[in-house]
Amino acid sequence: MNGFFDIPSxxxxxxxxxxxxxxxxxxxxxLAGLLLALPLxxxxxxxxxxxxxxxxxxxxxxxxxxLAFFVVLIDYTGQTELTVMIPLAVYSLVxxxxxxxxxxxxxxxxxxxxxxxxxxxxxxxxxxxQLPIAxxxxxxxxxxxxxxxxxxxxxxxxxxxxxxxxxLLADAQKYxxxxxxVNSVITTAVLAVLCDAALVLxxxxxxxxxxxxxxxxxxxxxxxELTGPKETVR
Amino acid sequence: MESVxxxxxxxxxAVDRLSLEIPDRSITVLVGPSGCGKTTTxxxxxxxxxxxxxxxxxxxADIQQQAVTTLRRSMGYVxxxxxxxxxxxxxxxxxxVPRMLGWGKQKSRAxxxxxxxxxxxxTSLGKRYPYQLSGGxxxxxxxxxxxxxxxxxxxxxxxxxxxxxxxxKGLQDELLRIQEELGKTIVFxxxxxxxxxxxxxxxxxxxxxxxxxxxxxxxxLLSDPADAFVEDFLGADRGIRRLSFFPSxxxxxxxxxxxxxxxxxxxxxxxxxxxxxxxxAAGRPLGWSAPGDLTAGDIVPERLLPYxxxxxxxxxxxxxxxxxxxxxxxxxxxxxxxxxxxxxxVSQAAIGEAIRSAHAAGQxxxxxxxx
Numbered sequence: 001m002n003g004f005f006d007i008p009s010x011x012x013x014x015x016x017x018x019x020x021x022x023x024x025x026x027x028x029x030x031l032a033g034l035l036l037a038l039p040l041x042x043x044x045x046x047x048x049x050x051x052x053x054x055x056x057x058x059x060x061x062x063x064x065x066x067l068a069f070f071v072v073l074i075d076y077t078g079q080t081e082l083t084v085m086i087p088l089a090v091y092s093l094v095x096x097x098x099x100x101x102x103x104x105x106x107x108x109x110x111x112x113x114x115x116x117x118x119x120x121x122x123x124x125x126x127x128x129x130q131l132p133i134a135x136x137x138x139x140x141x142x143x144x145x146x147x148x149x150x151x152x153x154x155x156x157x158x159x160x161x162x163x164x165x166x167x168l169l170a171d172a173q174k175y176x177x178x179x180x181x182v183n184s185v186i187t188t189a190v191l192a193v194l195c196d197a198a199l200v201l202x203x204x205x206x207x208x209x210x211x212x213x214x215x216x217x218x219x220x221x222x223x224x225e226l227t228g229p230k231e232t233v234r
Numbered sequence: 235m236e237s238v239x240x241x242x243x244x245x246x247x248a249v250d251r252l253s254l255e256i257p258d259r260s261i262t263v264l265v266g267p268s269g270c271g272k273t274t275t276x277x278x279x280x281x282x283x284x285x286x287x288x289x290x291x292x293x294x295a296d297i298q299q300q301a302v303t304t305l306r307r308s309m310g311y312v313x314x315x316x317x318x319x320x321x322x323x324x325x326x327x328x329x330x331v332p333r334m335l336g337w338g339k340q341k342s343r344a345x346x347x348x349x350x351x352x353x354x355x356x357t358s359l360g361k362r363y364p365y366q367l368s369g370g371x372x373x374x375x376x377x378x379x380x381x382x383x384x385x386x387x388x389x390x391x392x393x394x395x396x397x398x399x400x401x402x403k404g405l406q407d408e409l410l411r412i413q414e415e416l417g418k419t420i421v422f423x424x425x426x427x428x429x430x431x432x433x434x435x436x437x438x439x440x441x442x443x444x445x446x447x448x449x450x451x452x453x454x455l456l457s458d459p460a461d462a463f464v465e466d467f468l469g470a471d472r473g474i475r476r477l478s479f480f481p482s483x484x485x486x487x488x489x490x491x492x493x494x495x496x497x498x499x500x501x502x503x504x505x506x507x508x509x510x511x512x513x514x515a516a517g518r519p520l521g522w523s524a525p526g527d528l529t530a531g532d533i534v535p536e537r538l539l540p541y542x543x544x545x546x547x548x549x550x551x552x553x554x555x556x557x558x559x560x561x562x563x564x565x566x567x568x569x570x571x572x573x574x575x576x577x578x579x580v581s582q583a584a585i586g587e588a589i590r591s592a593h594a595a596g597q598x599x600x601x602x603x604x605x
Contacts, residue, residue, distance in 0.1 A: 114317030117280055117389070118331050118379075119306035132321045209321045209363040 004179050008171045011161060015183075021081075022164035022191065026150040029085045033092030033145060034138075040093070041100035042126065054097060062094040066155050079160035088152055092145040099141025103134025136210060139203040143196055150192045154184070165191075248274040249444035251288070259417040263434035265424055266467070271444030272423045276389050279421060280309045292387070307331055310380025310388040310418075314396050316372040318364040324350070324375055325360040331383040342382075349378040352415075354408055370401035377409070381416070390422045394429065406432055427468060431456075431475065439464050453479035477553035480592045485547060485555060485585065487569050487578025493528075495520060495535075502528050509564040512538055517575035519544060522564045544568040547577065552592065556585050 005015045013021060044051040069087040077083045107130050115129045154166025161167045168184035171177065249271040256262045264272040277283040278290060281302050290297050297305055318327050328346035337345070347357050353374040364372055373393060380388055394402045406429065413420060424430055430437045431452045438449040441463050448460040456476040459465040465472070491507035495514055502510065502525055510528065512520045512535075521538025542561040545554045547569050558567035559582040566579045 108315075108317065110313050110315050110317035111319060112317075113282070114311065114313060114376075115319075116282060117306055117309075117311035117313075119303040119334060121303055129319060129321075133319075135321075207321070209323075209365070211365045 004183055007168070008175060008177075008180075011167050011171065015187075018165050018168070019187065019191065022150070022153055022166075022188070023195075025081055025084055025153045025156065025162075025164055026088070026191075027146065027195075029088035030092050030142065030145050030149050032085075032089040033096050034142065036089070037093055037096035037100055041097050041104065044097065044101050045104050051101060058090075058094040058097055061090050066152065067158065070159050074159065079162060081156075081162055083159055084153065084156035084162045088149050091152065092149060095145045095148070096138075096141045099137050099144075100134060103137025103141075104130045106137060107133045135206050136203060139199055139206070143199045146195050146199060147192045150188060150195060154188065247444055249278070249285075252440075252444065252446055253288075254438060254446065254449060256419065256421060257436065258419050260435035261413060261420040261422055261433050263422045263424060263430040263437045264440060265427055265430040265434075265437055266440035266447075267442060268425060270440040270442050272425075272440050273391055274444070275440075276391055276421055276423045279387075280306050280311060280389060307335060307383065308385050308387065310382075310385045312373075312376045312380045312388070312390045312393040314392045315369075316364075316376035316393075318372055318375055318379070320364050323361055323363060324355075324367070327364070327375055328379045328382050330379060331385075335383055345382060346378070349381055350375075352381070352412065353378045368401075369397045370405060373397060373401075373405055374408070377405075377412070381412075381418075386419055388418045388420045390420060392424055393422075395424065395426065402429075409433065431478070439467060474553060474556075477556060477589065478551045480552040480589070481548065482545060482550050482552050482555040482569075482588075483548040484592075485552075485569070485580050485588050487547070487580050489576075489578045491566070491579055492576055509539075509566065511541065511566075511568060511576065511579055513576050519568050519570065519576050522562075522566075539563045541568050544570040544574075544576075546570060546572060552585065552589060555580065556582075556589070559585055 007013065007015055007018065011018065040054060044054050064087075066087045069090075070083055073083045073086055077086070111129065111133070112125070115125050120129065154163045154169060157163030157166040157170045161170070163170070165184050165188050168180040172179075172181035172184070252271075252275060254262075254275075264275055266272050274283055278285050279297070281297060319330070322330075325343055325346045328349055329342035332342040332345055333339070347360060350357050350360060355371060355374050355378070359367065359371070364375070367375065373396075376393065380390075394405045397405065410433065422430075422433055424433075434452055436449060436451050437455055439447040439455065441447045447467075448455060448464045450458075450460075453476065455464065456468060456472055456479065459468060459472075468475070491509060492511045492513060493502060494517075495512050508524065509522045510525055511522055512528070514520055519541045520535045521541050523538050527537070540563065542563070543558055545558045545567060547555075549572075555567050555569075559565060559580070562568070565582045567582075567585065568579055569577045571577050
């Protein structure tokens with residue numbers, strides 16, 4: 001046993017290096033997913049008929065195993081981080097789109113009527129009224145997407161050690177060092193918990209206007225969308 | 235509004251050839267059963283709904299000629315449940331339109347604080363968020379927000395129907411007070427005929443199908459309902475309600491049965507009234523008593539009959555005076571001045587006489603008296 005933090009040299013990173021890599025591979029796709037989901041969700045709110053097919057499409061995409069995605073993507077993006085991140089970004093849509101749509105739709109009718117009557121144009125109404133009021137629901141979606149993305153990165157180990165902390169799992173097998181697997185699992189879990197806590201903090205800072213008692217309510221609505229955790233390797 | 239019609243694509247007619255001349259600087263109430271198109275009518279004024287036919291003129295200019303956001307910013311709008319921005323503080327809510335009009339932050343905030351006082355809110359609430367306020371307070375914020383940029387026109391869509399009756403009465407009184415100070419042109423939608431009668435300078439009664447049934451001052455509606463629909467909508471106690479518009483100033487008061495608590499025996503014996511109203515040293519009423527039950531120099535206020543609720547001649551209406559007489563155990567209403575001192579008493583019979591002569595004169599006083 002060479003020690004818990006003694007990372008095999010084939011990974012070309014220290015433990016901290018792997019953590020940084022892991023966060024980058026997990027969080028960039030969620031950010032990209034959010035940037036994609038915002039306009040998509042707004043379209044779905046404006047054109048009601050569009051929402052069911054979009055929801056169906058994101059669900060179908062979510063059902064594609066990441067391995068299958070990799071096989072297709074490797075032809076274009078090679079054995080790179082990008083190949084791992086593209087599927088993760090696509091997966092995040094299944095949570096983010098409904099979260100934003102629900103959030104924007106949760107704005108009370110009279111609030112919208114009041115905004116309209118006060119002379120808010122459609123853009124101003126979206127940016128100054130609908131989006132801020134949707135923040136709790138959006139943050140709830142981001143929490144689920146972030147945690148799931150952090151756990152999913154590990155699968156990247158299958159395409160040439162692009163799984164960051166997940167690579168430790170492969171090495172544990174390769175060098176018969178089970179402590180590396182334990183390290184991988186614990187570190188990934190701690191990262192997920194810390195990121196989740198950071199998002200809760202961000203939400204609390206962004207929504208001083210929410211009654212304290214109901215803060216946790218929009219969350220349950222968003223996590224309903226995801227019936228179970230996606231398996232790390234399928 | 236000139237012959238305005240709103241027809242929806244499915245053929246439903248919400249408002250049918252409605253023509254209304256809404257007078258400046260007064261409260262016009264649109265009232266009617268649900269589905270009569272009153273809210274649609276209101277929303278056509280700020281173009282939240284576009285009319286299918288007809289034109290709406292504001293000070294002689296067609297509102298279609300104006301940019302829609304400019305038009306809306308020049309009209310305050312108050313709705314049921316207030317529709318406040320839950321993510322903004324009370325001050326920022328009220329300052330919304332001034333900010334959009336490009337006033338500075340300081341100026342907008344100062345204006346918002348001024349308006350909070352005007353609608354009877356403590357300025358310490360300014361930093362709070364809407365969820366921390368009661369329904370009545372939120373509605374006051376809604377009114378303040380609508381008034382923020384000092385618009386000449388105020389549109390109110392059932393603003394007080396979601397609050398309890400006590401709060402509603404407070405809000406109505408507050409609106410009348412504000413209106414007295416500011417003199418806005420207010421269009422007020424309600425389904426509550428009592429509210430319409432209380433607030434309206436003129437009341438437009440609308441019927442299902444979006445047609446105007448009658449447009450008249452409240453007293454005229456009560457005395458001359460245009461048809462059975464209006465009469466029915468006004469309710470069974472139209473006669474009693476109408477008394478709200480007759481002043482009580484003309485009632486003939488008598489001080490015969492009024493005796494001070496320290497009155498001598500001969501003062502009590504001198505009266506031939508069946509009941510005497512005993513007052514304290516300052517002249518405020520204590521209660522009624524039969525003369526035989528009074529012992530000079532030894533009057534115990536607890537043993538007197540209650541005198542009910544007194545009315546103030548000149549301020550209260552005949553309806554209030556009649557109510558006092560009906561509630562009084564002796565059938566006599568007690569009249570007091572503004573300080574609560576007894577100015578006299580009047581019997582049901584005398585009030586009835588006054589009602590008959592007021593009807594005969596046929597002149598419902600134009601000056602509105604609150605019911």
